[in-house]
Amino acid sequence: MVKKLKNTLQYNAISQRLIPRYKYTSLKLIDKEKLSQTLYLMRFKVLENIGKPFPPQFIMLWVPGYEAIPMSVALFDEDNNALSIVVKPVGPTTNYLVSLEPGIFMGMYGYLGKPCIPHGKKYLLIGGGSGIAPIMHYAQYISNHNESGIIDILYGCWKYEEIGKIPLILQNYCSTIKTVCFSDHCDYQGTLIDALIKTDLKLYDIIIIAGPPGLLENALKIVKMDEDLLARVFLVVESMVKCGVGFCGECIIKGTNKLLCVDGPCFPAKELLYVI
Amino acid sequence: MANLQIRISGINLVHPLLNASGILGSNKEGVNLLALMGFSGIVTKTFTKKPRKGYDPPIIIPLEYGFLNAVGLANPGIDKVKEVIEAAHEHGLPVIVSIGGQNPDDFAYLAGKAEEAGADVLELNMSCPHTPGYGIDITTTDKLLKEIASSVKSVVKIPVWAKLGYSKRLIKEAEILLSEGIDALVLINTLPGMVIDVYVGKPILSNKYGGLSGPAIHPVAVYSVYRVYQEFRCDIIGVGGVHDWKTLVEMLMAGARAVQIGTAIISFNDKLLVKRILEDLLKYMEERGFKDINELVGYALD
Numbered sequence: 316m317v318k319k320l321k322n323t324l325q326y327n328a329i330s331q332r333l334i335p336r337y338k339y340t341s342l343k344l345i346d347k348e349k350l351s352q353t354l355y356l357m358r359f360k361v362l363e364n365i366g367k368p369f370p371p372q373f374i375m376l377w378v379p380g381y382e383a384i385p386m387s388v389a390l391f392d393e394d395n396n397a398l399s400i401v402v403k404p405v406g407p408t409t410n411y412l413v414s415l416e417p418g419i420f421m422g423m424y425g426y427l428g429k430p431c432i433p434h435g436k437k438y439l440l441i442g443g444g445s446g447i448a449p450i451m452h453y454a455q456y457i458s459n460h461n462e463s464g465i466i467d468i469l470y471g472c473w474k475y476e477e478i479g480k481i482p483l484i485l486q487n488y489c490s491t492i493k494t495v496c497f498s499d500h501c502d503y504q505g506t507l508i509d510a511l512i513k514t515d516l517k518l519y520d521i522i523i524i525a526g527p528p529g530l531l532e533n534a535l536k537i538v539k540m541d542e543d544l545l546a547r548v549f550l551v552v553e554s555m556v557k558c559g560v561g562f563c564g565e566c567i568i569k570g571t572n573k574l575l576c577v578d579g580p581c582f583p584a585k586e587l588l589y590v591i
Numbered sequence: 592m593a594n595l596q597i598r599i600s601g602i603n604l605v606h607p608l609l610n611a612s613g614i615l616g617s618n619k620e621g622v623n624l625l626a627l628m629g630f631s632g633i634v635t636k637t638f639t640k641k642p643r644k645g646y647d648p649p650i651i652i653p654l655e656y657g658f659l660n661a662v663g664l665a666n667p668g669i670d671k672v673k674e675v676i677e678a679a680h681e682h683g684l685p686v687i688v689s690i691g692g693q694n695p696d697d698f699a700y701l702a703g704k705a706e707e708a709g710a711d712v713l714e715l716n717m718s719c720p721h722t723p724g725y726g727i728d729i730t731t732t733d734k735l736l737k738e739i740a741s742s743v744k745s746v747v748k749i750p751v752w753a754k755l756g757y758s759k760r761l762i763k764e765a766e767i768l769l770s771e772g773i774d775a776l777v778l779i780n781t782l783p784g785m786v787i788d789v790y791v792g793k794p795i796l797s798n799k800y801g802g803l804s805g806p807a808i809h810p811v812a813v814y815s816v817y818r819v820y821q822e823f824r825c826d827i828i829g830v831g832g833v834h835d836w837k838t839l840v841e842m843l844m845a846g847a848r849a850v851q852i853g854t855a856i857i858s859f860n861d862k863l864l865v866k867r868i869l870e871d872l873l874k875y876m877e878e879r880g881f882k883d884i885n886e887l888v889g890y891a892l893d
Contacts, residue, residue, distance in 0.1 A: 336858065337653040341790040362790065375649060379791045383648035420790035424653050558651045561857045562614060563662060564621040572624055577860050 337560055338365040339424040342376075344417050345397065351472075351479025354445060355413045356389065358399045361423075367393055369430030370456045371449035371525065371551045371581050375559045376400065377422040381408040385556040385576075387448035387525075388426065390455055401448040427559045431581035432456065433549055435520025440489070441469045441534070443507050443526025447481055449551045449580070450525050454488035469514070471495035471507035471526075508533045516544055523581070525551035535584055548584035593876040594883040595869065599826045599848045600750035600774035602685055602712055604631040607843070607884060608865050611804075611830050611853030612637055612689040612714060612754070617666050619678035626682035629865035633679040634851060635672065637691040637716045639725070640701060642668035647797045652786050657805020657832070658854055659784050661721040661798035664691055669701050673708040680709065687752065691716040691725045695735070695742040702743040702751070712749055715739065715773075717764075718756035718780035720802045726780070727756060733767055740771035752828065756780035757808075757815050765819045775826035777851065778815045782808050805854035806832045813845045820846020820889055834858070836871035843884065844891035 346358035368374075368388040377383040390399040404410040438457060442450035447470055457464050466489040472478055475498035482492045493502040495510040503510040507530055516522060516538070524534050531550050538548045554575045557565040566575035570589065573579065595606040609632045615621030617636035625633050645665025652659045672688060679686040688710035690701035702713055717739070719726025730736050743751055753768045754777035755761060765776055781802025786795050794800065812831025820827055829847030833839050834855035842850045855864060872884075881887055 336860065339652050339654070339786075339795070341788050343790070377649050377788075377795060379788075379793050382797060420788070422649075422788045422791060422795055424649075557648055558660075558662075559648075560651060560653065560658075561860060562651055562658075562660065563645075563665065564615045564617060564624075567618065567620040567624075569620065572620065572627060574624070 337424050337427060338363065339422060340365050342421050342423055344415055344419045344421070346417055347413070347415070348480075350401070350481055350484075352474070352476040353403055353472075354447075354477070354479065354481070355402045355404070356399055356484070357402055357412070358397055359421075359423075361396045361398060364396065366426065367391060368398065368426040368452070370432060370452040372426040372428045372430060373556075373559070373580065374398070374400075374423040374425035374427060375556075378408050378412050379421055381411055384408055385427075385559060387452065387580075389448040389451040391452070401445055401451070403445040424559070427576055428580050429578060431549065433521045433523070435547075436463060437465045437467075437519050437521075439467050439469065439514070439516070439519040439522045441471075441507060441511070441522065441524040441526070443471050443530045444477070446526030446530070446551070446553070448525075450523070451485060451488075453523055454485055458488040465490050467519075468492040469495060469503075469507060469510055471503075471510065473497060475500045508537070511537060520547060522548045523551065524548065527553065531587075535587065538584060539588060545585050545588075546583070549581050550584050550587055551581045552579055552587070554580075593873055593881055594885075595872070597848050597884060599828065600712065600752065602632070602750060604685070604849060606631045606869055607839070607847075607849040608868065609634050609687065609828070609849055609851045610856065611851035612716065613660075613662065614853050614856055616675060618671075619674050622675055622678040623682075626679065626684055628856070628862055629869075630684070632685040632687055632711075633682075634687040634714060635675050635689050636666050637664050637689040637719065638666050638669045638672050638701065638705070639664055639691050640669055640697055642666065642671075649796055650798075652795050652801075654786065654805075654807075656807040657803055658857070659786055659796065659801045659803050660781070661796045661801030663798065664719060664722045664725055669704045672705055672710070676709045685711040687712040687714050689714040689716050689754070691719060691722075692739075693724050693729055695738040698739045699742040699746050702747045706747045706749050710749060713743065713747065713751045714777060715743060715751065715753045716780075718754050720756060720781060720783040721798055721800060730764070733763070736764055736767045737771055740768050740773050744772045750774040752777050754778075754780055754830075757782060757811050761815055762818060762822055765823060765825070769823055769825055775828060775848075776819060777828045777830060778819060778847075779808070779812045779831050782811065804831070805858070806834070808832055809838055809841075813841050816842060816847050817845040817891065821892055824889070836868055836875055839868055839872060840875060840887060843887040844889070846889040846892065848885075848888050
């Protein structure tokens with residue numbers, strides 16, 4: 316009799332409530348800052364407690380009257396339950412978004428994607444253009460949670476005017492930040508790949524790269540020759556995300572059994588070797 | 592170990608768990624993902640005559656009690672169904688191709704194309720609640736239901752399932768479809784719903800309204816299965832909020848012979864979900880003395 320009861324409890328315990336891992340919440344825009352010629356930092360109060368994001372998680376931001384767009388969390392203020400995103404106005408939705416003033420409400424659901432926080436002592440974080448958003452989150456998170464960690468950042472754009480205030484923000488969260496562009500005003504002249512070639516990558520335990528597909532593809536070409544180096548590189552991939560929760564299949568990474576929105580957006584470089 | 596194999600509308604399944612239409616099954620990569628999760632058959636996304644882009648995001652809202660979605664029947668069009676079927680067959684799994692038309696001729700055309708491409712079963716989407724001109728919009732009269740069912744049955748030899756949503760007409764709809772030779776009923780589709788952001792003051796989905804799935808609709812689904820099984824003792828595939836052994840057993844006891852899982856796949860993102868549910872089902876069956884899953888079908892009926 317006792318044995319029977321134990322069995323019953325055992326499988327009752329396995330029965331679980333179906334609670335989605337993601338939540339919807341309203342947001343209030345509380346601050347907007349022009350970071351550079353092309354980028355804006357927008358800060359939102361998250362009106363419900365939906366947990367906290369881990370890098371490089373993202374949200375589906377609903378811009379009423381327009382659409383919902385995937386946006387990486389750039390900074391998170393746990394004390395005030397406020398998050399910041401980096402917006403590059405490129406289409407109707409993002410152009411409208413950056414025209415909004417503090418006080419307006421919108422919505423989001425999240426936090427989406429899988430946290431990916433490789434452990435190490437010395438980090439090199441590389442971000443290109445608006446790909447700097449997940450890099451900012453990594454820098455903030457690692458500096459807050461890994462006091463002995465050393466964080467170097469490479470931030471690259473085409474023009475110096477696109478660099479703007481980003482180094483000023485990032486300097487709070489890193490040991491060094493080097494800028495890359497085609498102007499003499501930047502620390503390195505050329506592309507991020509040119510800077511990558513000049514950097515001694517062997518100094519780093521972990522290298523995280525976020526940016527457009529071309530950047531990731533070329534970076535992979537550089538690191539794939541060295542197996543040891545390859546194992547320390549992580550790529551934050553951008554892709555078309557429509558639902559963000561693994562429902563529609565739009566963001567399946569061709570040639571893999573992985574969905575960017577559920578299994579990513581960060582992947583070990585070796586997993587993407589024959590994919591990008 | 593108890594037997595989990597079932598036979599439904601002439602198709603053998605090694606266990607009763609299928610995915611629900613709409614989740615992933617519109618391309619071969621998505622089918623591979625579903626196959627790796629361990630489902631006993633693959634139900635495709637609804638295919639229409641021409642490709643459909645669907646609605647702009649937001650197409651889904653996570654809720655405490657499930658999801659509200661309005662995808663808008665996004666799919667690559669029936670001409671692409673063959674690669675999806677072949678991908679499932681490479682895993683040795685039967686393929687249930689969901690089709691959605693705007694009139695009886697569309698359904699007949701789509702059915703013929705799907706059968707020709709190798710489908711093992713057809714699932715007629717007669718209940719999508721959020722795409723004007725499709726789903727519930729084209730099954731509003733007895734005449735239309737009858738014509739769709741008979742037009743499909745007249746052109747294919749493979750089994751035909753029909754997916755219905757809950758409505759006050761459910762028993763009548765089931766009766767019409769079964770009398771026209773439909774082999775099994777899939778009960779139930781998502782229920783129409785809307786969520787409004789009270790700070791923004793507008794509905795959130797781009798389509799404004801959508802279909803509610805998950806735990807919120809489970810009791811409605813169990814009731815629908817029970818009532819239809821009670822009336823007709825037909826083959827039923829239960830859908831709606833199944834996410835563990837208990838919700839599965841409920842569906843079976845109400846009269847379902849198989850079930851489809853949708854919301855739980857995306858809620859848990861647990862690649863071992865199917866395995867866990869089946870392991871727990873076996874534990875339950877062993878303790879309760881059930882030797883065969885077929886003993887559970889309709890067990891709750893008087």
